[in-house]
Amino acid sequence: MDCLGCGNRFHQQVLVGEILLGDSLLIKEWCEICQKELILVSSYEGCQKCGQICLEKLCEDCQEWQRIYEDELFIHDSLFFYNDAMKEWFRKYKFLGDKRLASCFSKDIAAYFQDKQEWLIVPIPLDRERFKKRGFNQVEHLLDLAGVKFIPLLKKVEGLESQSAKTKKERLETKQAFELNEKVIGRYKKQLLGMKILVVDDVYTTGRTIHHAKDCLKKLHPVIIKSFSLAR
Known part of the structure; x- marks a missing residue:
């Protein structure tokens, strides 16, 4: 089969034990070389809040x-x-729109959320223009393929410049990018009582996006808000 990471053809070896145990084969859509290039945040001791490699706490x-x-x-x-x-x-996934690539991390994402049943999962939204151009919300698609249920409590303020096009200084100075999705909130009023919220993004860079999302969601008076991203 062809590796979804590099495109090269490789032989996938399936062990009998994996079949008997029902292990997912999604991670094997990457060849061994591409898998080795991925570095787990948990493999290093870093920042106590976000996991970034650093010498300080x-x-x-x-x-x-x-x-x-x-x-x-x-x-x-x-x-x-x-x-x-x-x-x-x-x-390839986000900017070229190759949605197949989301399956590369489905097993990893599903494993992370396995013990998060009591959390209300809230993905970072796209504005209408970017959604129309891309054709999908990259965060929601990752969650969908991993079988993770979510509620879109946030809406993106229309007309703002993409974070990916900004410098670090510009990211940190960005004005509030989100607002509450009142229509959705109205449908889930009972579920929002005493909730724990887990905000999900694709990449954590400076933390500006996550903190904007948290500031907005605080209006719902959750017990706690934490966050998750595929990459840091």
Whole structure:
């Protein structure tokens, strides 16, 4: 079969034990070479809040967020570091629109959310123009293929410049990008009582997007808000 990472053909070896145990074969849509290029955030000791590799307890970004938000609890989990391999994967998946690539991480994402049944999952939204151009919401598609249910409590403010086109300084200075999706909230009023919210994005860069989402969702008075992204 062809590797979804590099496109090269490779032989997939299926072990009898994997079949008997019902293990997912989705990760094997990558060849061994591409799999080795992926670096797990959990394989390094880094920032206590976001996982970024650093020598201090907190990375520079999280030190700045702590200064702004003081003692507010912040926990962000990511699966992989945003290295060259992940950057190329996102280029093909997110910007070239190859939706097949979402299946590469379905097993990993499903495993992360396996013990998150009591959390209300909220994906980062796209504005209408970007959704129309791309044809899909990359975060929602990742969750769908992993079998993770979510509720779109947020709406993107229309007409804002994409974060991917901005410098780090410009990202940090970005104005509030989200608003509550009142129509959806009206349908899920009972589920929103005493909830724990888990915000999901594709990539965590400076934390600006996640903190904007948290600021907006605080209006719903959740018990706690934490966040997750595929890459950091």
